[in-house]
Amino acid sequence: MAYSGPSVFGAFDMVVWQLLALAVAAMALPVAVPWLGFVITVAIGKGLAALGVAMLLRGGLISIGHALYVAVGAYATAFLMLSVGMNELFLLLVCTTAITMASGLVIGAFMARYRAIFFAMLNLAISMVFFTLLSKLYNLTGGSDGMRVATPTVLGVTLDRTKFDLVLQFSAVALMVVVALLIDRYLKSPLGEALTAIHANEVRLEYLGVSARGVILAVYTISAALAGLGGAITAVAIGHVVPELSYWTASGQLVLIAVLGGISGVPGAFIGAFFFELVRTFAADFVPDAWNAIVGVALLIVIFFLPQGLYGLLQRVKMRKARL
Secondary structure: OOOOOOOOHHHHHHHHHHHHHHHHHHHHHHHOOOHHHHHHHHHHHHHHHHHHHHHHOOOOOOOOOHHHHHHHHHHHHHHHHHHOOEEHHHHHHHHHHHHHHHHHHHHHHOOOOHHHHHHHHHHHHHHHHHHHHHHHOOHHHHHHHHEEEEEEOOEEEEEOOOHHHHHHHHHHHHHHHHHHHHHHHHHHOOHHHHHHHHHHHHHHHHHOOOOOOHHHHHHHHHHHHHHHHHHHHHHHHOEEHHHHHHHHHHHHHHHHHHHHHHOOHHHHHHHHHHHHHHHHHHHHHHHOOHHHHHHHHHHHHHHHHOOOHHHHHHHHHHHHHHHH
């Protein structure tokens, strides 16, 4: 019998429009409030890392140590600039992503054998070991003081910091759209559908001849690459990297952003990242003594009343309008 459900390409077109709307908002907000450009850039970096976490969550895997790869990406950027002399922005992003992907492949080969709490705690353990190394190897990593990241060149052109921040913001927005579309296609591919099947019934998937370990290794490696790219963007945006990038609270924040935005669609991770960073920024600006409480209340409201996240809310509004 012929399949009569919604078209994959129709759903793909909807994701395109959603991502374009996010991109327009990300570029328009700093026009009204110029200093928000930095916040948006950092939010995109966290959104990329949270997207990797969301991919794992679709397979029923919780990583509370994924900030490890954000730190790998950030420190790889710093080392490439200081030790190798690589100063080109786009080359740095490509090389850093490749290094982090290789790290994810090696660690993922071990992690793919575990599930549930064992998967979560092993990720946490590895990230904390890395945090300790970054903090203690002072002569190599700068210890708790971290490492400075200079302003890279853009296509061989040296820009002042203001112009560079603008270029970085637009580049981050473009990367957000392109990467999200690629991940959306991956999740709609047979390999991506197999990831959801692992969460539903891993044994049945194995009976069909699909290696669950292979599926998990692939998604783990991709998620590590996304986190590394986010770490590289964060490093050049802030201009400094510290061991706290790999601390367990940073990993928990990524899981929170992924759940906050919703894992049912690729744009959810970026919606969650924008919401989190904007609420935190404005709360810290207007109520500096109670910003943690305000952020906590805002997050509790979303978690309790929007179990499918902010993206799920947008989907429900769209469905109600379609019925009218």
